[in-house]
Amino acid sequence: SAVISQKPSRDICQRGTSLTIQCQVDSQVTMMFWYRQQPGQSLTLIATANQGSEATYESGFVIDKFPISRPNLTFSTLTVSNMSPEDSSIYLCSGEDRNEQFFGPGTRLTVL
C-alpha cells in the first residue's frame, strides 16, 4: 500500500496570509484528493488533484481560495489562501491505489 506524507504537520497562521501544504506519495498513484476536516466534524472532499491539468473542485470550494497543483503522479500541493479563523481545520491528502484509498497524516491548521 502507498505511504503518504504531508508537510507541515501543523501550523499556526495569521488571518489574511496563505499556507501551502505539500503531499508526497511513495509510489505513483492515479488519483489524489484533498479533504478538509473541521474541528469535531467529518471529512469533506475539497477537490480532485489532476495530474497536468486544473483540479476539479467540489461544490462550495473554489480555485481562488484553494489552489491546487499536481505536477506528477506522486506529488501535490494545496494552498489555503487569504486565511480566516474559519479555515482552521485538518487538511488531509489521499491517494487511490488499487481501489484502496490511503490518507496522509494530515496538516493541522490554526488561523488566529
Place this chain on the structure above:
Amino acid sequence: AQKVTQAQTEISVVEKEDVTLDCVYETRDTTYYLFWYKQPPSGELVFLIRRNSFDEQNEISGRYSWNFQKSTSSFNFTITASQVVDSAVYFCALTNAGGTSYGKLTFGQGTILTVHP
C-alpha cells in the same frame, strides 16, 4: 447523491465487551465501494477495510468483523473483546466504482468509541 449515515454519535463500553458500529448508506449506483477508517486521537486516518458492492460475504480480521447487507444498505462493523487501544473515531465511507465520481469518498459523521479499562 450519495449519503452515509452513522447514527451512533458516541459509544462507551468497558474493555472486553463486544461493540457494533452501524453504517447505513444511500446511492443510486449499482457498483460501489464501502470503507471503514479509524481515526485515533493522533489524527491520522487508518484504512481498515474496503468492500465491493458485489461481494456480500462477511469478513473477519482478528477481532474485527464486518457485516455487509445490500438489502438493508448497511455495512456494520463489530469489534469483539474491545480494548482500550480501540478508542478512536470510526468513519464509514462510500464511493462509486466508476464514472466521474470514482474515488471521491463520501463520509459518515463518525462514531466516537471510548473503551474504558
